[in-house]
Amino acid sequence: MEKPYWEGKHYSFFSNKECEYFPCHQGADPENFNCLFCYCPLYALGDKCGGNFRYTDKGIKDCTNCQLPHKRKNYGYITGKYAELAEMMKKIKDSE
Template sequence: MKKYKFFSHVECEFFPCHKLEGSGLKKEDFNCLFCYCPLYALGKNCGGNFSVSESGVKDCTNCLLPHRKDNYEYIISKFREIVEVTKIVERMGDE
């Protein structure tokens, strides 16, 4: 494992920020590198285990995709899609 792909901030007051019981993810393997998931902006195309609240808000409480060591490459592979979403949003703001 390359060190730039993993960071665990065990002293954070929110660590771990997701329930680990029953997830198969050990506390020592919890990756904080993507603390705020960059895939959130992709909505239903993020690939994570999310739900949508009654008010229409994406709820990632049960998603550990960005916190698993082995998912670094997956997240990085989605950055082109994130850029495309950003371009669309910016164009909408210009109209």
């Protein structure tokens, strides 16, 4: 089976072990913790992001228990959702 184009490339993984919050999610594997998506680009997708989130009583999306953007193997999943994000932004712009 052929590896994804991004696997093993330096641009697909960055681990900032000097960060005061590293790793910022409890129980995360520090050797495979990807800081590239420190703030998840999929947050805006709400319940369609694919991560392990919950909504608080006030309706705020809480991603404390989600490690989806921080796993080395999920770079392709995250970047694969960009078209969905772009479409969502286009719909918002078109409705203005």
